[in-house]
Amino acid sequence: MMRRLLFCLLAAVSVPAGAQSSAKAPRVFCCPDASGHQICGDVLPEQCYGKSYREMSPQGGVRRLVEAPLxxxxxxxxxxxxxxxxxxxxxxxxxxxxxxxxxxxYSSVQDIDNRRDKAIESVQSELKQAEARYVQLQARRQGLTREAEFYQKRSMPVALANSLRESDSELAAQWSVIEVKRRDIENIRARYEQDRARYIALTDPRAPDIR
Known part of the structure; x- marks a missing residue:
């Protein structure tokens, strides 16, 4: 029993003093006051509330810097x-x-040009069909107009009046189709031109930066 007690006492004495004191090392908090003087304390001084402050070690080193609340x-x-x-x-x-x-x-600039031309060709074909249909509608409208001239001084038949209104409506709708197709062609050109310029910028080191 005495031998065990003696061993415990020797073990306690052999622990380095620094290890014992580091666990209980005091903390010091410092911050400047309104006049710039440093205020320090082992607890955060009231003057440091809402400000940035430093937590110091007993040796004077900065343990951490706490920023002021935003x-x-x-x-x-x-x-x-x-x-x-x-x-x-x-x-x-x-x-x-x-x-x-x-x-x-795309595999090349030529590939971009070929795809652009193919896309435009497809829409141009649809545009030609729409324009041809518009010409047909115009011819029909002219025939109805000539027929309506016989009724300048008398009441126009209901069927003829309805045909004139329907013809005007069809012409307006068909012209809208033509305008859409023309815009589609311009949009295709613009889109492929953007792709072409970016492709060159990405693959040709001599090209200017387009970003």
Whole structure:
């Protein structure tokens, strides 16, 4: 029993003093007051509330720096900056995906030109059909107009009046189809021109940056 007690006492004495004191090392909190003088305490001084402060070691080293709480304006600005940063990251990811898709879609500039011409040719064929149909409708409308001239001084038959209204409606609708086809051709040209310029920028190191 005495031998065990003696062993425990020797073990306690052999523990380094630094290890014992480090667990109980006091903390010191410091911050400048309104006049710039440092105020320190083993608990956070009241003057440091709402300000940034330093937690010091007994040897004078800085253990950590605690920033002051953000004001509502600072918090709003930080959140806005974070949203802008995330939006820019999303934009860059989207641009990377778009560029990759472009390189996977086309094999060369000539490939882009060929696809553009084929797409335009298809719509131009539809445009010609729409224009031909419009000419037919115009011819029918002219025939109805000549027929209506016989009724300038008397009542026009209901069937003829209805035919005139239907003809005008068909002409307006067909002209809308023609305008849509013409816009489609312009949009195809613009889209392929954008793809062409970006493809060259991605594959030709001498090309200017189009971003």
């Amino acid at each position: 004001t509502p304006e600072q918090l709003a600005r930080r959140e806005a900056e974070e949203r802008a940063r995330k939006a820019e990251q999303a934009r860059q990811r989207a641009e990377t995906r778009r560029n990759q898709s472009l390189l996977e879609t």
